[in-house]
Amino acid sequence: MSNSKQAVPDTLPLLRERIDSIDSQIQILINERASCAQKVAEVKLAEQGGESVVFYRPEREAQVLRRVMERNEGPLGNEEMAKIFRQVMSSCLALEKPMRIAFLGPEGTFTQQAALKHFGKSIVSAPMAAIDEVFREVESGAANYGVVPVENSTEGVVNHTLDSFRDSRLKICGEVEERIHHHLLVSPNINSEDVTHIYSHQQSLAQCRAWLDRYWPHAERIAVSSNAEAARLAAEAGRSGRAIAAIAGEVACELYGLLKVSSNIEDRPDNTTRFLIVGNQDVPPSGKDKTSLLISAKNEPGALYRLLEAFERHGVDMTRLETRPSLMSRWGYIFYIDFVGHYLDEDCRAVIDELRERASEVKVLGSYPVAVL
Numbered sequence: 001m002s003n004s005k006q007a008v009p010d011t012l013p014l015l016r017e018r019i020d021s022i023d024s025q026i027q028i029l030i031n032e033r034a035s036c037a038q039k040v041a042e043v044k045l046a047e048q049g050g051e052s053v054v055f056y057r058p059e060r061e062a063q064v065l066r067r068v069m070e071r072n073e074g075p076l077g078n079e080e081m082a083k084i085f086r087q088v089m090s091s092c093l094a095l096e097k098p099m100r101i102a103f104l105g106p107e108g109t110f111t112q113q114a115a116l117k118h119f120g121k122s123i124v125s126a127p128m129a130a131i132d133e134v135f136r137e138v139e140s141g142a143a144n145y146g147v148v149p150v151e152n153s154t155e156g157v158v159n160h161t162l163d164s165f166r167d168s169r170l171k172i173c174g175e176v177e178e179r180i181h182h183h184l185l186v187s188p189n190i191n192s193e194d195v196t197h198i199y200s201h202q203q204s205l206a207q208c209r210a211w212l213d214r215y216w217p218h219a220e221r222i223a224v225s226s227n228a229e230a231a232r233l234a235a236e237a238g239r240s241g242r243a244i245a246a247i248a249g250e251v252a253c254e255l256y257g258l259l260k261v262s263s264n265i266e267d268r269p270d271n272t273t274r275f276l277i278v279g280n281q282d283v284p285p286s287g288k289d290k291t292s293l294l295i296s297a298k299n300e301p302g303a304l305y306r307l308l309e310a311f312e313r314h315g316v317d318m319t320r321l322e323t324r325p326s327l328m329s330r331w332g333y334i335f336y337i338d339f340v341g342h343y344l345d346e347d348c349r350a351v352i353d354e355l356r357e358r359a360s361e362v363k364v365l366g367s368y369p370v371a372v373l
């Protein structure tokens with residue numbers, strides 16, 4: 001824009017005048033962008049027709065955000081700038097078609113935080129009581145996409161999510177990472193010294209285990225369905241004068257009007273959770289992708305070795321391997337493998353073809369853009 005080349009004025013009234021003028025230009029441009037998105041929707045409808053139109057394009061959004069970060073010259077930081085564009089795209093997509101996003105609820109969970117980070121704020125929130133309900137909501141078409149936690153850097157894998165993929169035809173369309181900070185929360189009318197029970201999701205209790213052992217060795221730890229639910233229960237208990245604390249995050253703390261007794265109590269300061277976006281679509285390559293596979297291995301010596309050897313020989317970088325017991329045979333296993341690349345890439349396709357010869361089942365759970373934000 002021509003204005004960026006002009007000298008910056010140095011008096012308050014002139015600076016504000018400049019800001020007002022820039023704002024009005026930004027506003028016109030944002031609406032021009034929104035009109036283009038509306039037009040994109042018309043073209044998609046004309047080309048794809050009816051029920052099957054795919055409005056949300058994760059690969060395109062990842063490319064837009066990566067380009068924003070690459071060309072950014074400051075003074076705003078890359079991530080800050082990308083967050084602004086994240087929301088602009090979210091608003092544009094909502095004009096094309098409002099997206100209903102199911103996530104592991106209730107309101108205030110880290111999964112909701114992850115959903116907002118990935119899709120922006122212009123979505124319709126659909127909190128679900130359990131991970132398999134998120135899958136069902138998307139499978140039935142009641143929600144466009146779902147968001148579920150899949151692994152935590154301290155506590156490892158979320159088994160419910162991996163197990164849900166066994167019988168689901170949903171595809172992974174994206175991933176998002178979120179730094180997780182936990183706080184010990186009580187209702188404002190409760191004296192924290194009276195606390196006898198601490199509620200949280202089992203993963204959160206585990207992520208704060210050493211801290212709890214040290215500071216709350218005598219409090220009983222009670223696992224509930226989510227940390228937002230723990231916060232809700234602590235607020236409810238507070239109303240009847242019962243001293244129950246919850247471990248939950250910032251959003252749940254605000255939502256349920258609780259007080260922080262202690263902040264950032266997670267054992268590891270880099271505590272991060274990875275979430276998956278599940279939907280009904282195959283995502284084309286974005287240029288920087290990951291693929292997740294579910295593999296049922298034959299129960300015989302060297303079975304795992306033969307699977308992994310294919311990755312090594314084709315130079316495909318495996319980023320994760322999880323094992324779950326197979327429900328079909330007593331000592332059979334299901335492997336979940338993540339690797340760098342898209343299933344349409346030549347080397348990745350070669351690996352998948354070989355795995356199909358060596359395993360009893362290979363299911364491509366999806367190829368999707370590496371998390372940008």
Ligand SMILES: C=C(O[C@@H]1C=C(C(=O)O)C=C[C@H]1O)C(=O)O
Nearest residue numbers: 037040055056057060089092093
């Ligand atoms: C505009 C499009 O539709 C959606 C909105 C996008 C945007 O605002 O840039 C990008 C991808 C889609 O999720 C598109 O497909 O290009």
